[in-house]
Amino acid sequence: MPELPEVEVTRLGVSPYLVEQRVTGLVLRRAGLRWPFPADLAQKVVGQTVQSTGRRGKYLLIVFKKGTLIIHLGMSGHIRILPIHTPAQLHDHMDIVLGEQLLRLTDPRRFGAVLWHDAADGAIEQYPLLQRLGMEPLTEQFNGAVLYTATRHRKIAVKQMLLAGDVVVGVGNIYASESLFISGINPYTPSSELTLARYKKLALAIQKILADAITKGGSSLRDFVGVDGQSGYFQQNYYVYDRTGLPCRKCNTLIQQVKQGQRSTFYCVKCQK
DNA sequence: ATCTAATCCTGTAGGC
């Protein structure tokens, strides 16, 4: 379940194996994932050298001189660095070969995506799918005022606003519930009704929880090079997510699970008003 | 301009 921290941890993990390395081959084992793979992808990347890696929201960027490879992990995707000629298994959809190693994309549910943009680094914001994305939460510019000003006419529940990604990116279903608990906000509150002061608390909660998750995930970066892939989210200690019917860690009230826009929301009715 | 619902797909958990 990659949210922003897992994508960033992935980027940090694979980056040393990519940057300044030349792509020597590309293997596609199906026509595409969520969307078809770019038709001429091999021509675009094979022979090219990776300049840098980046991230925009939950999109992983692999930057070449002539363009940028955009990878989205969907909800079940993950990437590993493996020795060349490692046999592919079910759901291994793409290999980017770099000399003696390869970057392998695995995604059982195929909600992920592999895209190409014919412009290097700076111009990536022009890519259609990235154009409507909200602000990066882990930047100096992001704060409560950003949330406040963007939501003056938004009646949508604050939980669903966070998830929508057009105000702030990278907050998935887990961290939406968690950040609202930390800031003491009821997930049903219409976005336009929250005060600046409460949005300041929410913005700080989002930044802290995402940064902490990256730190924790970063401690298992080596997992991206090897057989087992997935990185250290197991020990995550959530306040409300997936704790339906269990006592709130602050007040012992039983945690409620509800549906908002087809998605589960977890919250404490006493701590979150 | 906003918002809601449907959609993509597979693995897993729960009910019978």
Place this chain on the structure above:
DNA sequence: TGCCTACAGGATTAGA
């Protein structure tokens, strides 16, 4: 034991 259904996840898209 095995079948069946519901659900989980992100984010675009179409429709209200």
